[in-house]
Amino acid sequence: MKQIRRINEASRLFEDALTKSINSGGVFVAHTPETAEGNFRRSGYPDIKIVHIETQRVFYLDPKLFESTAENSSLRSFYFSPKTETNKVLDDACHLLLGIAHDGKDGDWTFLRWSLVDLSKLTVRLKPEFQASNRDIYRSEAVISRSGSGEK
Secondary structure (H helix, E strand, C coil), X not given: CCCCCCHHHHXXXXXXXXXXXXXXXXXXXXECCECCCCCEXXXXXXXXXXXXXXXXXXXXXXXXXXXXXXXXXXXXXXXXCCCCCCCCCCCCEEEEEEEEEECCCCCCCCEEXXXXXXXXXXXXXXXXXXXXXXXXHCXXXXXXXXXXXXXX
16 A cells, blocks of 8 residues: 555555455445446446345445545535436445545555445535536527627
């Protein structure tokens, strides 16, 4: 772990170690979740899908590494954008976040503590927004007037 320079790179190692540990017990099966299109995708929420073998109950787990001094920060650190093609939340499931605090010493981190969070208790803010590309904006039927060549 000490040879890794960025904490985001360390996150993937935690995900891999957690998945391996969960699978080793024989009670749960853990893996990277599939998207609605059937592709396995590491990025985006959630990072790990866990299935209890006996009951087939599904748990989604999102490990998050964070600097311990930022635990009370109001900056956004979690988001989920439900998009049909990339959505990985396909089951009625328990949603969990595993927060792992570190000391902030880049490349030489010490991991201090962890917190398992029930995301059903999370209070969220909704940020509705309209989006458009230039292709959407500058459609000929929408342009009222234009300078130079192609003036309407």
